[in-house]
Amino acid sequence: MKYLIGAILALSVRRPFLLLALVVPLAIAAALGVPRIGFEDGLRSVFASDSEVFQDYVESSQNFAHSESDIAVLFSTKEELNPATLSVLQDFVLEAQFLDGVDAVLSIFSVRHRDQVSGKMVPLLPSDLNNNAEVVRALDLVNAQSATGARLMSPDKRNTIVILSMSQAITDMAGSSETLRLLDDLAARTSAENDIKIGITGLLSVRDQIIWGLKSDQIRINFLGAVAGFLISFVLFRSFWVTVLNMLTPIAALLFCLGLFGWLGLSINALTNALPVLILVLASSDSIHMTYEVRKQMADGATVREAVTTSVRDIAGPCSLTSLTTILAFMTLYYSDSPIVRDMAFTGAFGVFFAMLVVLFVHPLVFMIGGSIPFIRAAFLPKRKNAFDNLFGTSFFQHLISKYRQYTIGSFVLCALALAYFFPIQTSYRFMENIDASQSVAVVLAQVEKVAGPMTSIDIxxxxxxxxxxLDPDVLQELAILHQHLQAIDGIRAVISLDTLVKQITVASGETVTQHLQSVLDQLPGRFRNRMIGQDNQSLQIMLLVRDEGSRAVVELVDKVNRVIDDADLKILRPKQPTGFLVMSSTLSSTMIRQLTVSFLIAALFCPFLIGMWFRRLDFGLAAAVPNILPIALVGAALTISGTGIQFTSALALTIAFGIALDDSIHVFNRISLEGKKSGQPLVARTIVDAMVQIAPVLMTTTVVLSTGLIATQISGMPMVRFFGVLCVATFLLALVCDLVILPPLVTWFASNSEKDKLPR
Structure with missing residues (x-):
């Protein structure tokens, strides 16, 4: 550590303009790297792993087409569909099917039936849409004749759905934005020219909406976080120039980190969306500690150079340790099987480390250069007390220490109760938790499901x-038996398989069911055919349409499906384990959320150990555990009791927030150590009280800045980002209370017997 401090003093204090000459071109390079940052939703890759569940999903996706590659377009009219509106719809379908990436289109114009005269399969709707009587008759039969089993029109004939099945390249989001923009333009143009409302939804649309939300979030959240941090700092420091200098370093840290992310080719996704503002507020917190120390030293008569030098020597160590504990919290995420979570671990750890270097080198530089300007240097001297300076006096902390046994035992009991409610972990996951229910894509999805039924399925x-x-008769007969058994399961809205087609067709004389079924399948687009028969022609698929009621409900439903399959006593068919995106994500989310919880436990074990090693005091490490585990346990218990459960967002937030919450404890230990060196008595009541009186206003200031910065996440269009911010703020506030109320008694409790002899009775 002394070598790092020596480097900081050599550059920032002794040669500030040389360091400035290095920082400016690096800042320009960082600014050029920011536009290179990529954005992706990451909501499919989050589950990628070597697990059997994911590999089953991959194998099934390669052989069968799934509804997750669909875009659903909802047409709504004020009156029943008529020749005029059908003509508009027909033109839309014709133009949409030629968009890049569209493999197949399913609409009411795709529905076919057997012509009584020719015996051939022909479109159900007449070619002459002006024949009103034929149109009305055909519309009455649309849902019953749909080859895929999906309802394409509402009973009142005012809503109809067009399904666009996209190519595999588009499913992987490569070039999807352009295709969806063209589709949006087509829908807007068609809607404007006619009295028809058109909405677009589907999994691809949701993912595209998330990516656009990520881009706008980065601008809005970081800007609002910086503005909020500036205003709060101004209120607390009560000096415009000190506030400006204090905010320059966090903004520089954010710029350098984002620029480096861009040059390294790192992407922002749904999991890492809040990471930039997190770096901003962490850098703000460390900067505030250094700013407080500089002003404190100058109030005692030190020059700018002396104040900055002392600040670096006293604060650089704990600021480095706070970054290391946060880095450790991020690195524990490597326990996850998910590549995208491990990427977040690397990105977060790397970002925090780089931000630490920026704070340690740039913040002293800012004060050295700012201090060379007389009117700014004059602002360094605190003319008025900080807003929090008078909140805590010596009597408050003397009371805590005099009753240290009661407070310590009480904290142990409270922590045990909270952990008892927290464990065992109750996990929860829904794909649509990633998008706001009020957004158009979610609203249209709800409307589509009212017409067509669920767009999510359990695939067998x-x-x-x-x-x-x-297509052998024996195979079809056994498939029909299984189809019937599955239909009886409560919670399954519809069952789609080859048996769905068999029940709809009318076999002509001299033709077998197999022959007629083959002719129907030959007329279906490949991707719709592959929903029932695999590309290998040696496998079938049954799709159970179900609503996404959350991971626990889906897993329970899959268990019911497996029991029904086991009881079906099949002789020919060999069903595999149910799969599909819904099943895969619901099953693996529980495993991965529990892995993230283990990450928290690893951080909870090693971070206090690191603190003890850093200060070379085992008692500091032991004292750090409860005040920082308790906030996490309380938040986790509240989530469990409320029925919310632990989601991806909460598991990530609690792990990361734990590493950040330790920052306050570290600065308390550092202040106790500094006061102990001054008095020559390492740990007596007077030392603890003096340290707490000095550090309490700083802790409150940094907590307010941290919380205010993360409150900016509430303007995000993504519920999980807003939830992440709420959980972090709740954890920070609880951690502040624990550090002010519980930590002093715990430090006293774990003190050596010789030190306790000097404490008041």
């Missing part, structure tokens, strides 16, 4: 025995 791949055909 079924292996056909070697030598048999998927």
């Amino acid at each position: 791949p079924i292996k056909v025995p070697d030598g048999a055909s998927a």
